[in-house]
Amino acid sequence: MSxxxxxxxxxxxxxxxxxxxxxxxxxxxRWCPGCGDYAILNAVQQVFPELGIPREKFVIVxxxxxxxxxxxxxxxxxxxxxxxxxPAVATGIKVARPDLSVWVVTGDGDAxxxxxxxxIHMLRRNVGLKVLMFNNRIYGLTKGxxxxxxxxxxxxxxxxxxxxxxxxxxxxxxxxxDATFVARSIDVDGPHMKTILRRAAAHNGSAxxxxxxxxxxxxxxxxxxxxxxxxxxxxxxxxxHGKPLLYGKDRKRGLRLNGFHLEPVTVGENGVTEKDLYxxxxxxxxxxxxxxxxxPGPPETPIPMGVFREVTVPTFEDKVREQIRDAETxxxxxxxxxxxxxxxxxxxxSA
Amino acid sequence: MSTTEKTPxxxxxxETIDDVIIRFAGDSGDGMQITGGQFTATxxxxxxxxxxFPDFPAEIRAPAGTLPGVSGFQxxxxxxxxxxxxxxxxxxxxxxxxxxxxxxxxxxxxGTIIVNKDAFAQKDLDKAGxxxxxxxxxxxxxxxxxxxxxxxLTKTALESTGLSSREMERCKNFFSLGIMYWLYGRPxxxxxxxxxxxxxxxxxxxxxNTLALKAGYTFGEATEVFQITYEVPPASLPPGEYRNINGxxxxxxxxxxxxxxxxxxxxxxxxxxxxxxxxxxxxxRYVNYGVCTVQAEDEIAAVTSSLGAAFAGCLAMTTxxxxxxxxxxxxxxxxxxVELPLVIANIQRGGPSTGLPTKTEQADLFQALFGRxxxxxxxxxxxxxSGDCFYAMYEAxxxxxxxxxxxxxxxxxxxxxxxxxxxxPDLSKLAPMVVRKRTDAAGFHPYLRDPGTNARPWAVPxxxxxxxxxxxxxxxxxxxxxxxxxxxxEKMVRLRAQKVASVVQxxxxxxxxGRESGDLLFVGxxxxxxxITVATRHLIAEGHSxxxxxxxxxxxxxxxxxxxxxxxxxxxxxxxxxGQLSFVLRGKFLVDALSLSKVQGRPFxxxxxxxxxxxxxxxxx
Numbered sequence: 001m002s003x004x005x006x007x008x009x010x011x012x013x014x015x016x017x018x019x020x021x022x023x024x025x026x027x028x029x030r031w032c033p034g035c036g037d038y039a040i041l042n043a044v045q046q047v048f049p050e051l052g053i054p055r056e057k058f059v060i061v062x063x064x065x066x067x068x069x070x071x072x073x074x075x076x077x078x079x080x081x082x083x084x085x086x087p088a089v090a091t092g093i094k095v096a097r098p099d100l101s102v103w104v105v106t107g108d109g110d111a112x113x114x115x116x117x118x119x120i121h122m123l124r125r126n127v128g129l130k131v132l133m134f135n136n137r138i139y140g141l142t143k144g145x146x147x148x149x150x151x152x153x154x155x156x157x158x159x160x161x162x163x164x165x166x167x168x169x170x171x172x173x174x175x176x177x178d179a180t181f182v183a184r185s186i187d188v189d190g191p192h193m194k195t196i197l198r199r200a201a202a203h204n205g206s207a208x209x210x211x212x213x214x215x216x217x218x219x220x221x222x223x224x225x226x227x228x229x230x231x232x233x234x235x236x237x238x239x240x241h242g243k244p245l246l247y248g249k250d251r252k253r254g255l256r257l258n259g260f261h262l263e264p265v266t267v268g269e270n271g272v273t274e275k276d277l278y279x280x281x282x283x284x285x286x287x288x289x290x291x292x293x294x295x296p297g298p299p300e301t302p303i304p305m306g307v308f309r310e311v312t313v314p315t316f317e318d319k320v321r322e323q324i325r326d327a328e329t330x331x332x333x334x335x336x337x338x339x340x341x342x343x344x345x346x347x348x349x350s351a
Numbered sequence: 352m353s354t355t356e357k358t359p360x361x362x363x364x365x366e367t368i369d370d371v372i373i374r375f376a377g378d379s380g381d382g383m384q385i386t387g388g389q390f391t392a393t394x395x396x397x398x399x400x401x402x403x404f405p406d407f408p409a410e411i412r413a414p415a416g417t418l419p420g421v422s423g424f425q426x427x428x429x430x431x432x433x434x435x436x437x438x439x440x441x442x443x444x445x446x447x448x449x450x451x452x453x454x455x456x457x458x459x460x461x462g463t464i465i466v467n468k469d470a471f472a473q474k475d476l477d478k479a480g481x482x483x484x485x486x487x488x489x490x491x492x493x494x495x496x497x498x499x500x501x502x503x504l505t506k507t508a509l510e511s512t513g514l515s516s517r518e519m520e521r522c523k524n525f526f527s528l529g530i531m532y533w534l535y536g537r538p539x540x541x542x543x544x545x546x547x548x549x550x551x552x553x554x555x556x557x558x559x560n561t562l563a564l565k566a567g568y569t570f571g572e573a574t575e576v577f578q579i580t581y582e583v584p585p586a587s588l589p590p591g592e593y594r595n596i597n598g599x600x601x602x603x604x605x606x607x608x609x610x611x612x613x614x615x616x617x618x619x620x621x622x623x624x625x626x627x628x629x630x631x632x633x634x635x636r637y638v639n640y641g642v643c644t645v646q647a648e649d650e651i652a653a654v655t656s657s658l659g660a661a662f663a664g665c666l667a668m669t670t671x672x673x674x675x676x677x678x679x680x681x682x683x684x685x686x687x688x689v690e691l692p693l694v695i696a697n698i699q700r701g702g703p704s705t706g707l708p709t710k711t712e713q714a715d716l717f718q719a720l721f722g723r724x725x726x727x728x729x730x731x732x733x734x735x736x737s738g739d740c741f742y743a744m745y746e747a748x749x750x751x752x753x754x755x756x757x758x759x760x761x762x763x764x765x766x767x768x769x770x771x772x773x774x775x776p777d778l779s780k781l782a783p784m785v786v787r788k789r790t791d792a793a794g795f796h797p798y799l800r801d802p803g804t805n806a807r808p809w810a811v812p813x814x815x816x817x818x819x820x821x822x823x824x825x826x827x828x829x830x831x832x833x834x835x836x837x838x839x840x841e842k843m844v845r846l847r848a849q850k851v852a853s854v855v856q857x858x859x860x861x862x863x864x865g866r867e868s869g870d871l872l873f874v875g876x877x878x879x880x881x882x883i884t885v886a887t888r889h890l891i892a893e894g895h896s897x898x899x900x901x902x903x904x905x906x907x908x909x910x911x912x913x914x915x916x917x918x919x920x921x922x923x924x925x926x927x928x929x930g931q932l933s934f935v936l937r938g939k940f941l942v943d944a945l946s947l948s949k950v951q952g953r954p955f956x957x958x959x960x961x962x963x964x965x966x967x968x969x970x971x972x
Contacts, residue, residue, distance in 0.1 A: 025820075056816070078820035089662075090659060091656045336607065336608060336778065347593070
């Protein structure tokens with residue numbers, strides 16, 4: 001048995017400065033050695049104390065899979081639910097208590113296979129949930145079957161001759177569901193991940209963050225192109241609002257809009273200057289974010305990292321609460337005695 | 352008892368009768384549910400006891416005039432207390448040949464048929480599959496047939512309104528209702544108020560339907576067709592203030608009342624499904640009563656969002672029917688594991704699969720008791736009458752909160768849509784709620800249990816110092832930490848079972864209506880209450896040694912149940928399934944419970960139960 005929670009340390013000092021250790025539980029972390037999940041846990045534990053939110057206001061909700069063990073390792077309120085249903089459980093929490101900071105931790109199988117329906121509906125409603133989707137392109141906890149993000153033809157235990165499925169692109173899926181905040185990061189890039197986590201926390205509405213996460217047991221090297229520092233500086237395109245789409249070690253390569261395509265070009269060659277490059281606009285209501293999301297990746301194009309889209313739309317919970325407040329203003333607080341007598345009533349006198 | 356009175360149409364008799372059963376039947380577009388509902392409401396207001404049984408097709412508008420498109424509404428009203436919509440109607444109001452054909456078989460021998468003669472053209476007869484016109488071929492000779500030109504009469508009455516012919520025709524249900532009001536001496540005012548409210552967005556429909564209703568009434572008065580009118584005096588119900596209520600409304604009000612008495616917000620996550628949707632509709636209107644509703648993307652999201660709201664401190668519930676419960680099963684298991692309060696209301700319908708969406712059945716008892724993986728016990732309560740849905744819902748919520756457990760509430764299509772006069776409860780007399788919210792962090796562990804009930808504390812997110820994790824993995828006793836320890840697992844399985852078993856302290860002892868012991872005991876549950884009650888009275892009046900025990904809690908069952916069952920020579924269990932309760936009683940109590948099954952999407956009639964009793968009692972002689 002663990003020791004009872006120390007009240008004095010937390011309750012009285014909710015607003016007091018917090019540190020990473022406030023968010024560490026006494027539970028032994030049981031991911032495989034070398035798993036990318038450790039780095040994500042570390043980043044979250046570092047970012048939460050900075051957000052100015054009392055610890056008791058955090059709720060982490062997860063489904064099933066390796067990623068979904070996350071809540072057990074965070075000293076906040078946590079709910080490890082059932083496969084695929086975390087967004088729906090979290091929706092109930094957030095609508096009931098909009099003041100809570102509710103985070104959903106999920107994986108590519110949990111969010112996009114069994115839980116696909118809840119993900120798209122959460123995003124279209126714009127429920128104020130922060131969704132961290134660890135994408136390792138494999139089922140880890142069930143020991144190595146292909147997932148909805150595995151590449152076509154992938155040989156796994158359940159696809160010995162290669163999978164026949166075409167994969168989802170999680171970013172285009174989220175954009176297609178009209179998500180109001182869509183971003184990508186990677187487990188090995190701690191500073192970038194923390195920036196994105198802060199941005200997600202600050203967003204008012206659903207924040208969908210795909211985190212490339214290496215499963216070194218069942219799908220090692222899935223993100224080889226952007227994993228090592230060297231290759232990342234060559235292949236990753238760091239999206240910055242209002243800045244031209246530049247990438248590459250010497251920042252000479254860029255993307256130019258050609259018809260409805262983003263075309264890789266080299267600045268200084270064939271008369272191309274920085275002014276010809278497409279300028280990233282996070283708030284654009286049009287399809288630019290989709291073009292970025294659909295880039296095929298190396299060797300033809302870079303892989304974008306960062307915020308694809310952030311737009312401001314009223315949240316679901318705010319709309320629901322507003323409607324309740326409006327009804328209270330219009331009709332007054334409900335009088336139960338009146339309600340149970342609604343319609344015609346009559347009195348039977350004692351004989 | 353009868354008197355005579357002078358009317359312009361000549362000398363008429365007013366006959367005083369104790370009870371009448373009327374069935375209104377027509378196309379699903381003919382407004383029969385409104386007609387029946389209005390007659391019911393008005394009869395309740397004049398003080399009759401009532402029981403109604405709406406019976407409509409699953410299709411919104413099946414092809415007009417065909418047999419599958421027939422929608423019916425049976426109503427029983429009386430000056431004495433009644434428990435069912437009655438077996439065979441005295442009067443059938445049939446708006447077309449299809450309605451006549453579908454319903455004639457149920458009508459009492461020598462019963463009255465009122466038909467709309469205008470709807471008996473050759474094409475209408477063809478659609479209903481009549482080879483010859485039943486109004487002319489003598490096939491209805493055993494009945495009293497009153498054939499009226501309802502369509503023509505309605506149109507004549509509405510000539511001045513400027514409505515199209517089609518619009519005028521659609522008012523014929525109010526015209527026929529007017530005739531029936533006259534025939535049974537009912538006032539028009541309640542329906543006139545209803546028309547004003549219902550059509551308030553279109554003044555010309557208010558005018559037209561008002562005219563049609565009044566014209567029907569006047570027609571009844573003026574015509575010589577009806578030589579007898581009827582008076583059904585008020586019933587001697589227990590004193591108090593009454594309203595008319597159906598099961599879904601009662602359930603809605605029970606939930607709002609429970610949340611109010613518990614000082615909690617009510618959260619309803621639901622997905623539309625017949626016959627439960629009306630609860631979602633009604634609840635969504637009452638957001639100023641501390642209610643928050645979410646129409647989820649599917650049945651699973653409906654229950655899981657509710658479970659999330661329960662974690663966040665709401666009185667949470669979800670409403671559905673059998674197929675929806677099937678989808679919610681895994682989440683109910685999770686609720687059992689994380690021990691959060693949650694009410695799952697199953698408004699049962701005919702199954703399996705999509706089955707008979709608009710028809711009633713009570714075949715989800717096994718599903719409620721056993722329908723989860725592993726050992727996942729859940730308290731199960733069943734409402735007995737439409738009005739009782741209020742109390743059953745209140746009780747389900749009270750137990751969910753007191754024991755920190757999901758609770759399944761069983762209602763069915765018959766209770767949901769049927770209505771009865773309801774003695775408005777004194778809210779201050781309802782059982783108090785126990786809410787286990789904890790704020791004190793000293794010595795807190797999420798799975799430390801209350802000694803009396805085994806309930807764990809409710810530590811709601813936002814409470815400083817009580818941060819903790821819950822989830823579907825097995826818990827270590829006390830701390831709630833994940834544990835794979837073999838002995839801990841068995842301990843927790845037993846603890847969860849023991850917690851649900853201890854709900855028995857809140858379950859009143861079973862009481863038998865009739866005598867203490869004897870030849871035949873009926874054991875029922877849910878909506879068979881009315882039919883078994885009248886059958887038992889009938890048998891007792893015949894001099895038989897019979898009793899009736901109706902189970903409200905199906906899990907846990909009353910402490911004294913085993914002992915009571917053993918006092919009877921025969922136990923008969925009437926159920927709208929293939930014998931689910933009788934199976935459970937046999938397994939639990941080693942009693943030879945005989946099953947009386949009916950799975951036709953329709954409730955039991957009194958005579959079906961009486962007949963079975965005669966057979967069983969005959970075997971005892």
